[in-house]
Amino acid sequence: MMNRIKNLFANKGDKRILSIYYTAGYPTLNSTVDIAEALEKAGVDFLEIGFPYSDPVADGPVIQHSSEMALRNGMTLDVLFDQLKDLRKRVNIPVFLMGYVNPVLQYGVENFCKACAAVGVDGTIIPDLPMYEYEEQYQTVFETHGLSNIFLVTPQTSEERIRKIDRLSTGFIYLLSSSATTGKNLTVSENTESYFSRIRAMELDNPTVIGFGISNHDTFVHATDHADGAIVGSAFVKLLDDPEYSTKIAPFIQQLSPSVP
Amino acid sequence: MSKYQVNDNGYYGDFGGAYIPEMLYPNVEELRQQYLAIIQSAGFQEEFDQLLRDYVGRPSPLYLAERLSDRYGANVFLKREDLNHTGAHKINNTIGQILLAERLGKKRIIAETGAGQHGVATATVCALKGLQCVVYMGAIDIQRQAPNVARMKMMGAEVVAATSGSKTLKDATNEAMRDWINNPVDTHYIIGSVVGPHPYPDMVARFQSVISAETRKQLLEKTGRETPDYAIACVGGGSNAAGMFYHFLDSPEVKLVAVEAAGKGVESGESAATTVLGREGVLHGSRSLLMQTDDGQVVEPYSISAGLDYPGIGPLHAWLHKTKRATYASATDDDAMQAGLLLTQLEGIIPAIESAHALAQLEKMTFAANDNVVVCLSGRGDKDLDNYMKYFGF
Numbered sequence: 301m302m303n304r305i306k307n308l309f310a311n312k313g314d315k316r317i318l319s320i321y322y323t324a325g326y327p328t329l330n331s332t333v334d335i336a337e338a339l340e341k342a343g344v345d346f347l348e349i350g351f352p353y354s355d356p357v358a359d360g361p362v363i364q365h366s367s368e369m370a371l372r373n374g375m376t377l378d379v380l381f382d383q384l385k386d387l388r389k390r391v392n393i394p395v396f397l398m399g400y401v402n403p404v405l406q407y408g409v410e411n412f413c414k415a416c417a418a419v420g421v422d423g424t425i426i427p428d429l430p431m432y433e434y435e436e437q438y439q440t441v442f443e444t445h446g447l448s449n450i451f452l453v454t455p456q457t458s459e460e461r462i463r464k465i466d467r468l469s470t471g472f473i474y475l476l477s478s479s480a481t482t483g484k485n486l487t488v489s490e491n492t493e494s495y496f497s498r499i500r501a502m503e504l505d506n507p508t509v510i511g512f513g514i515s516n517h518d519t520f521v522h523a524t525d526h527a528d529g530a531i532v533g534s535a536f537v538k539l540l541d542d543p544e545y546s547t548k549i550a551p552f553i554q555q556l557s558p559s560v561p
Numbered sequence: 562m563s564k565y566q567v568n569d570n571g572y573y574g575d576f577g578g579a580y581i582p583e584m585l586y587p588n589v590e591e592l593r594q595q596y597l598a599i600i601q602s603a604g605f606q607e608e609f610d611q612l613l614r615d616y617v618g619r620p621s622p623l624y625l626a627e628r629l630s631d632r633y634g635a636n637v638f639l640k641r642e643d644l645n646h647t648g649a650h651k652i653n654n655t656i657g658q659i660l661l662a663e664r665l666g667k668k669r670i671i672a673e674t675g676a677g678q679h680g681v682a683t684a685t686v687c688a689l690k691g692l693q694c695v696v697y698m699g700a701i702d703i704q705r706q707a708p709n710v711a712r713m714k715m716m717g718a719e720v721v722a723a724t725s726g727s728k729t730l731k732d733a734t735n736e737a738m739r740d741w742i743n744n745p746v747d748t749h750y751i752i753g754s755v756v757g758p759h760p761y762p763d764m765v766a767r768f769q770s771v772i773s774a775e776t777r778k779q780l781l782e783k784t785g786r787e788t789p790d791y792a793i794a795c796v797g798g799g800s801n802a803a804g805m806f807y808h809f810l811d812s813p814e815v816k817l818v819a820v821e822a823a824g825k826g827v828e829s830g831e832s833a834a835t836t837v838l839g840r841e842g843v844l845h846g847s848r849s850l851l852m853q854t855d856d857g858q859v860v861e862p863y864s865i866s867a868g869l870d871y872p873g874i875g876p877l878h879a880w881l882h883k884t885k886r887a888t889y890a891s892a893t894d895d896d897a898m899q900a901g902l903l904l905t906q907l908e909g910i911i912p913a914i915e916s917a918h919a920l921a922q923l924e925k926m927t928f929a930a931n932d933n934v935v936v937c938l939s940g941r942g943d944k945d946l947d948n949y950m951k952y953f954g955f
Contacts, residue, residue, distance in 0.1 A: 354858040355731065355844060357738040358582045364725055376856035401580055402843045406857030427582040428843065432570075452583040456745055461586075479584045479745040 304394040305422050305448060305471040308345060309507040309528060317529025318520070318557045319509060320536050321348040321398065323366035324383070325375025327540050332383045336391045338546060342553035344393065348425060348531065351380055351399035358427045360483030362534040377407045381415045388420035396450065396471075398425040409438060413445040423448030423471050431461075431468065439468075454479045455495040462502065472507045475499060475527060477514070483534035486513030488522055496526035520556050532556060565810040565877070565886065571759025574883060576850075576876035579758035580843045584742040588750075589846075591665065593760045599664050600657065600767065612656050613771065616689070617646045619653075621772075623779035623935070628907040635928035638789070639910070639938045640776055642801065649913065649940030650769060650801045651682035655751055657768035659686040662749035669693045669748040673737040675702055675730035675797075676867035677709025678913075678940060679753030684718035694718040697736040699729035702867060709944060727861045730871055734845055754798025755875030758846030762803075762875050769804025776935055777808055784933055791926075793818045794937035795918040796889070797833070797869035799878040801939035806887065817887035818926075819878060820918045822864035826893055833862035835874040836882045836889040844872070849879040865894040865948065866914040868940075892921035898952050900924065901942060913940030914948060 308317065320339050324332045336347055352367035352375055359367070380397075387395065397416060404412045404426065416424065424447055429438065431451060442449050448471035453462055456479055465473060475496075477486045486492070499508060510523040511531035523530035539545055539552055564574075571577050571593070579589055599605055613619040622641045630637045642650040655672075662670060670687050672694070674680030680696040687694035696713055700722040703710055713720050726732040734752075741750045755762040755769075777787040792809055794802035796819040809815040824832035832838060835850050842851035844859060852860040852872040862872045874882075881887040892900070901917035904910050912920060916939045928934065942949065949955065 354726065355735050357735050357845075358584065358742060360739075361725075368726075371858060378856070400843075402851070402853070402859075403857035405842060406840075406853065406855065428580045428846075430579060430581060430583075430586070433578060433580065454584050454587075454745070456587040457583060458587075476584065480743050481739045484743075 305346065308394055309472065312528065316520070316524035316557065317345045317509065318553070319346045319348060319529060319531040320344050321350060321531055321533035322537055322540065323350040323352055323363065323370050324380050325352065325370035325373045326366040326537070327369070327545070329373040329375060329379070330383065332380065333387060333390060335549070336387070336395065338549045339553070340391050340393050342550040343557070344553055345529065346394040346396070348396045348398045351375070351377055351397055351403060353400040353403055356400060358481055360481040360534060362483045362537050366537045366540070377403055377412070381419060384419040384421065394422040395420070396423045396425055397421050401426050401429045410441055413441050413447055416447055417445040421447070423450060425450040425474065427452060431465065435468070450474050452476055453499070455491065459502065462499070462504070466504045466506055469506045472509050472528070473504060475508050475510045476512045477510055477523065478512065480512055482512055484513050485515060486519045486523070500526060517556055517558070563811050565881065567759065567763040573876050573880035575841070576848055576879040577759055577762060578848050579846060580848065581758045581846045582742065584745060585738070585758070588741065588745055589758050595665065596661065596760050596764050599661055605660055605664070608660055609657055613653065617652050617656065618644060619771065620775040620779070621645055623776060623783065625783065626908050629904070632907065633923050633928060634930060635932040635934050636784070637923065638933065638935045640772060640805065640935055642772065642937060642939045643910070643912065643916070643941035647678070647682050647685050648943060649678045649682070650772060650804060651679045651753060652685065653771055653804065654753065654765050654768040654800060655679070655682040655686045658749070658751040659690050659692070662692070662751070663690060665749060667747060667749035669695070669744065670751055671695045671697070671737050671740050671748055672751045672753060673697045673730065673733040674753065675699070675733070675870060676944060677702070677706040677713070678868060678944065680718070680720070681709050681712045683751050684713040684716040687718060688716040695740065696720050697723050697733040697740070699723045699727070699733050701728040702730070702733070705867065706944065730867070731859065738845065754800040755803045755877055756798040756845055756847060756873060762847065762877055765800055766803040766807055766877060769800050770807035772801065772804035772937060773806065773808035776805070780933065780935070786933070788812045788815045789933040789935045791816045791818060791932065791934040793820065793919050793922050793934065795820045795869060795915050795939060796874060796878060797822070797871045797915065798873070799875040801937050803875060803877055805935070805937040806881070810886065817881070818922060819887050819889050820922045821889060821891040822866055822869035822918055823891035823893045824863040824865070827891055831863035833864040833869055833871060834891040835872065837891065839874070847876045849876040850874050850882070866897065866918065868913070868915040869918065890922050890925070892918040896921035896924070898949070901949065902953065910938070911942035912938055913942050914945045916940055
């Protein structure tokens with residue numbers, strides 16, 4: 301299953317990889333897979349589907365709101381895996397599940413990994429599952445089920461730690477544009493430039509994707525000048541507030557990344 | 562090493578750890594590497610002791626409550642944390658953490674608060690040290706606790722309303738963590754209880770351990786014995802209980818009793834009795850017991866006491882509960898209010914409603930005539946007068 305994400309980066313050539321994050325069960329409980337399908341059609345390269353948590357400390361107001369509404373709509377991991385049953389009949393691009401560790405613990409780590417593998421999820425991003433705990437308790441079961449767990453790097457992450465993350469990663473490395481909660485705008489400064497250059501100079505084994513603060517064409521281009529790809533989250537989730545959102549997905553992706561057909 | 566101390570990986574048995582996003586890693590790691598060396602240094606100890614003595618007013622008295630003792634047929638001692646500057650035990654921890662923050666070169670302090678006691682204690686030490694202070698408080702709690710909001714503002718703190726979720730303590734904590742993520746270099750987060758990622762639970766317990774260190778000495782003077790038969794304290798996150806139990810953990814003859822808030826009854830759906838209603842889970846950076854749904858969503862707790870209105874419990878307490886080193890009991894709103902009134906009428910002391918939960922436990926226990934019982938009177942009830950007035954119709 302890791303092959304989908306490996307192939308994507310291996311065969312990308314000059315392409316700037318675009319990933320979109322959105323919250324499962326928002327704006328409506330059953331919109332999850334329809335949105336995935338629309339995003340693939342619009343030319344998005346891979347997806348991060350968020351499973352909601354009541355206390356999302358790493359998220360800003362937009363994703364907090366989508367998580368709260370998704371929970372109110374009745375989203376749970378059980379419901380999500382049921383919705384994703386036919387995912388691979390409709391969606392071919394890599395799909396990651398992103399969320400906080402507590403719902404995974406309650407679902408059972410083994411059950412969670414099994415369910416991910418069964419529906420064709422390629423990997424996970426669990427920001428509050430730190431590397432140490434992952435290695436101690438989770439790595440074996442994630443790898444047994446072919447899941448690629450993604451780690452975050454911030455401007456404050458030490459080189460030694462980045463090297464370790466590179467060794468432990470099997471898909472890509474998620475570079476945060478700054479230490480921030482989601483939904484802040486990327487401001488290009490000498491600091492971010494030197495951070496991105498520093499990472500590039502490390503020549504990591506894994507591809508890098510920049511997230512947090514990527515909201516429009518300029519920030520997308522800027523990010524992908526420095527990394528293999530970029531992730532847009534809050535700006536897309538905001539679009540889903542619009543009752544007519546389904547007609548606006550393609551134009552939104554088009555203006556982010558006009559090179560996409 | 563005691564089996565009740567945190568291990569090198571930040572765990573008390575199965576509980577603890579540091580479940581934090583990468584954005585918080587450098588801050589928490591800096592603390593983890595430095596906190597012991599700093600708080601064990603002679604300079605720190607000297608300033609900490611001096612401030613606790615001259616500024617906080619320690620040692621707090623250990624008072625033999627005679628009329629209460631008569632009622633319960635045992636020697637009931639009250640550890641008078643209510644007499645501390647700012648009116649509760651919370652200041653022991655904020656003094657320790659502000660000295661630590663200074664030594665780490667931090668310029669800005671953030672904190673969460675429920676009823677406002679920890680917020681006031683944090684604003685107080687920031688005024689004392691001339692550091693910028695931002696306190697996150699649930700929008701609902703801001704309305705309920707206007708005098709404490711005013712105190713914080715008078716001391717120069719900015720009070721920011723947490724408007725997400727239930728708009729109470731849990732949400733204020735979420736907002737404080739978000740602030741810390743966005744300000745990773747110059748800011749120290751003063752957590753108010755024995756919760757949060759390692760090393761917070763251990764660090765806060767150490768600062769609060771002055772409660773039981775003093776109690777041992779005072780008991781020796783008063784009873785000829787350093788240890789009581791019982792030590793009783795209320796538990797929300799569990800900081801006053803951690804302080805009250807700390808130096809008795811390895812004295813197995815001391816029976817430790819923690820009292821949680823049962824709200825309107827443990828099974829009423831409006832309760833904060835985490836050891837009964839909770840299961841293992843992760844919240845605010847540590848693995849502990851947590852009130853949650855089957856899907857792992859955190860359940861809103863309820864207690865009349867804002868300081869106990871928290872859906873989790875510190876990892877040390879989860880471990881003491883699991884190993885049965887301490888007994889976890891609970892008191893309802895009604896039990897606590899009656900116990901608060903009783904103390905007022907028998908001893909002339911108005912306790913915080915939090916502390917009244919610990920007092921309520923006395924009604925449910927049977928003692929031998931010479932038993933020495935220490936109850937941690939963690940705070941005074943001035944902040945709760947409105948609640949007492951409404952409840953009893955004064």
